[in-house]
Amino acid sequence: MSLTQQSGVPRWVLVPAALGAAFVVLPLVALVTRVEWGSFFSLITSDSSQAALWLSLRTSAASTLLCVVLGVPMALVLARTTFRGQSLLRSLVLLPLVLPPVVGGIALLYTFGRKGLLGETIDVLGLQIAFSTTAVVIAQTFVALPFMVVSLEGTLRTVGERYEVVAATLGARPTTVLRRVTLPLVLPGLAAGAVLSFARALGEFGATITFAGSLEGVTRTLPLEIYLQRETDPDAAVALSLVLVVVAVLVIGLVRGTRSTAL
């Protein structure tokens, strides 16, 4: 392998850089070395594993959809309007990015739980959120939404308003401008945001276990299943971890793909 120095990075920088890379890659290698390949497929195809994987994919897809439905308007409002308290609102919206997921789970519990802020209202509507798959989706959406907002708001700002102004002077109403100009222009950012949201939802653990509980096929997503399997069957936990790693790698590859074709 040859290193092409383009911008004159000091050579010593390569040492901590390599250390950093090893720090990230080595645990993954260690994980792979612990996989019992003989039983790998039976482990990841057991009923509970399949149920967890399927539930994870379903709930993550639903949360991603919710992130699009809620996140796109939020990003639009943040990027295209100005109002008092906007920067405060932006900080609050991004809070789940830095908040420990457990804290998010507790907060959600006190919002959507039976005794929570909205609990009684939801009860009146005949909905039961606690211990349901809905709760998983809510927890995942809560932690994944900021990824969509951040990604899309950045793209909206990069693209700028010039095309929208032109579209308006050509007689396009705001909804037409959004549909035919803004959204197509920010599609790469939207796609990246969706993929990141999906990945975050897929890996969500803390908020889910705190808020939604853990029951096979209903609320026990893949990370919860891995955590539980550790108790009795570490091999299964390792095998499922590898599955999650592979899915995450695919997702990252997808993001890089959309990024490189962006604009």
Added chain:
Amino acid sequence: MRRLAAALLLLVTLAGCSDDARDRTTDGPEKTLQVYAAASVQNAFTEIGKRFEDANDGVTVKFTFGGSSDLVAQIEQGAPADVFASADTANMDKAVKARVVGGVPQDFASNTLEIVTPPDNPAHIESLRDLTKRGAKVVVCAPEVPCGAAAARVEKAAGLTIKPVSEEQSVTDVLGKVISGEADAGLVYVTDVLGAGAKVHGVTFPESRRAVNTYPIASLRGADDETLAAYFTDYVVGPEGQSVLSTYGFQKP
């Protein structure tokens, strides 16, 4: 929390210059005993530790509390533990099988299950059978963890099938769901009900005798001071330890 503890532990192990290493090679009167104990005995053991320190000059007892299976895994990976107190025999057996146990495991306490409900008992749970009521939101431990295994034994003995809305990772999670009012009832240990005080209402049931959970303790192979480790396990099994354990609701083994 457990993950954080594991991560910290990893860092300490990686650093390779921990206090423990130094403590172990000190010949002076200052001695530190590293006790790895199940999370459910945290309160009782903390008090036992204090009493043990008072009774033995120059001895410091350091505790690491966690899920029994996590602790076994850490000990197997070389965590600097001198004593291991497990919440069930299965995990102690694992430790024995992994050849990390030095002495002979001794049972030091037992615990039985109790139904826990919010203070107002909204679903009117009065017996184990009531847990099978339609519409009652019941939370139990997953069968993979000791409290869940106990719950399964009780169910089987009583010939009942409880349909839980969630199978939690630990007793604490079950208790949390009941305290927050999300669940109408849960199955936890007697000691947990006692520890939660007025925040919950306990319902005892006769079938609980069918699943008595036994807590074994053992000194570990390669303990820094095997005599001290053995002395501590004897202290826990002895009258001093037993009296503390009983005030926290544990029964005799």
Added chain:
Amino acid sequence: MSLHLEATVADRDVDVSLDIADGEVVAILGPNGAGKSTVLAAIAGVLRPDAGRGVLGDDVLFDIGAGTWQPAYARGTALLAQDPLLFPHLDAVDNVAFGPRSAGRTRAQSRATAMTWLAEVDAAELARRKPSDLSGGQAQRIAVARALAAEPRLLLLDEPMAALDITVVPAMRQVLKRVLAGRSAIIVTHDVLDALLLADRVVVMEGGRIVEEGPTKEVLERPRSTFGAGIAGLNLMRGRSVGTAVCTASGSLVSGLSDESLPEDTDAVAVFSPSAVGVYVEPPAGSPRNVFASTIRELEPRGAQVRVRTDELSADVTLPVVAELDLVPGKQVFLVVKASEVTIYPA
């Protein structure tokens, strides 16, 4: 459609009052920062003035005092900027079809309209190209077609040729001259040729105010404002057309390029910039087509340059050249300009 505009934009220190007759093309000239684009933005509804009102035909675009404000999309004032801003995800024909589509026309109808306008700007063969595959000049022609396809009641052109390669400007100017005929339009420009060729009337802005306005030729020939005077520095030679040259009353023959076929022996004017004029003390060797002997009347420093004014023409030269050639008022010089720098048009 006629426009009446009064607008004050406080933070840009712009305060103007402007009237445009139905079918009239008005050029707004002025230095950078004079507020020309602000005026267009206010008319288009992209910027909200602090005070004033705008009326297009019988339609009140805005009346700040009365709280009336029509959004940009409802005004029928298509805005063409110096950057074509074609929607990058749409091909040329769909870009042009954007206006008709937004007005509720079907896809097929809109495409048909778009093709008509593409042909009008000589870009029919570019219909299926994506903006990324177009040159600057092609993109701007398509942007013109897109603006026109929206059937604006008033067309707003904000320096439409400023970003174009110099070689495609004449062709673009010709396209604009053709499509602007009979339309109400405002063209903001700093190039006096645009004003001369495209506009019926000129408005000169400086420091956010209109300092001068009137029929194009009048303003250019008898400027009263500083900027107007600067424009007047442009060399204008009037006469009768001879091929692609102008024969002046004093007998000089000025060769140049013509944007359109010029009828023989009609009133014509040759226009070229002082910066295109070279100054020599000896008659230049070779056979440049446009050489005019003249006497220096005055020297006017303009930054790093010096404007050399002679009896009839002006030339911009650098300070070292002034020193080297010992240029002083009263000195006999020869002024040379390439034919490719001279534009001939009917007067």
